[in-house]
Amino acid sequence: MKRPVIIALDFPTEQRALAFLDQFPAEMAVTVKIGMELFYAAGPAIVRAVIARGHDVFLDLKLHDIPNTVEAGMRVIGQLGVRYTTVHAAGGHVMLAAAKRGLVAGAQAQGLPAPTLLAITQLTSTNQQILNVDQQIPGTVAASAVHYAQVAQASGCDGVICSAQEVGAIHAALGPAFVGITPGIRPSWAQANDQQRIMTPAAAAKAGSNGLVVGRPITQAADPVAAYQRILTEWSGQHE
Numbered sequence: 001m002k003r004p005v006i007i008a009l010d011f012p013t014e015q016r017a018l019a020f021l022d023q024f025p026a027e028m029a030v031t032v033k034i035g036m037e038l039f040y041a042a043g044p045a046i047v048r049a050v051i052a053r054g055h056d057v058f059l060d061l062k063l064h065d066i067p068n069t070v071e072a073g074m075r076v077i078g079q080l081g082v083r084y085t086t087v088h089a090a091g092g093h094v095m096l097a098a099a100k101r102g103l104v105a106g107a108q109a110q111g112l113p114a115p116t117l118l119a120i121t122q123l124t125s126t127n128q129q130i131l132n133v134d135q136q137i138p139g140t141v142a143a144s145a146v147h148y149a150q151v152a153q154a155s156g157c158d159g160v161i162c163s164a165q166e167v168g169a170i171h172a173a174l175g176p177a178f179v180g181i182t183p184g185i186r187p188s189w190a191q192a193n194d195q196q197r198i199m200t201p202a203a204a205a206k207a208g209s210n211g212l213v214v215g216r217p218i219t220q221a222a223d224p225v226a227a228y229q230r231i232l233t234e235w236s237g238q239h240e
């Protein structure tokens, strides 16, 4: 990936999100992830505003509904000019294939390249107890993540969102070209918060992660640009 550290732009308003981005020098283009909080508050206008400033957008809405609804939603997302977007692998093969169809159709209608479609395997906030007791899925979190990645690949997705703890097993099972983007990244100097399956940037790079999603360690840092650059340096393996 050209920009392996994706900043989760988790803010409640367009103003706060753009003020955050204003701290980055004009020539420093970044990839930002717009999730539910910001998109529900600011809608497609925030996507367009961020792209207009020269940044790439990862629209993380984690679609999970009946296939027809997901296909229609993805058709709209495909028209927005985003680079990446997400769907829940737990929706199953028919829904995932519909997501891909809708995304490609939407992008084609605007003459845009189709965004990379990433399937959520197991959220990085899920632990063994949540998997076995709440979700009633037997086995390990890693086995479940690999299984969902297999379903996603067979359904036409381009890659998955997983913990860096599972990205090696997913690449071993599905090949290195199948993208594995990893949130739940915590440098040694940051708090885990609600994340359960975490890794440092350097360890995630060694494990084969294709890109890191990092939110609070950057957005809540005293100096967000310095935190971003420190994580990039750690990713590059210069120090842990």
Ligand SMILES: O=c1ccn([C@@H]2O[C@H](COP(=O)(O)O)[C@@H](O)[C@H]2O)c(=O)[nH]1
Pocket: 008, 010, 033, 035, 120, 122, 123, 124, 125, 161, 162, 183, 184, 185, 193, 195, 213, 214, 215, 216, 217
């Ligand atoms: O499994 C997942 C899927 C998505 N996320 C998203 O990534 C960021 C992480 O933010 P932090 O502040 O670095 O914890 C956030 O937007 C999540 O919605 C994830 O964490 N895990």
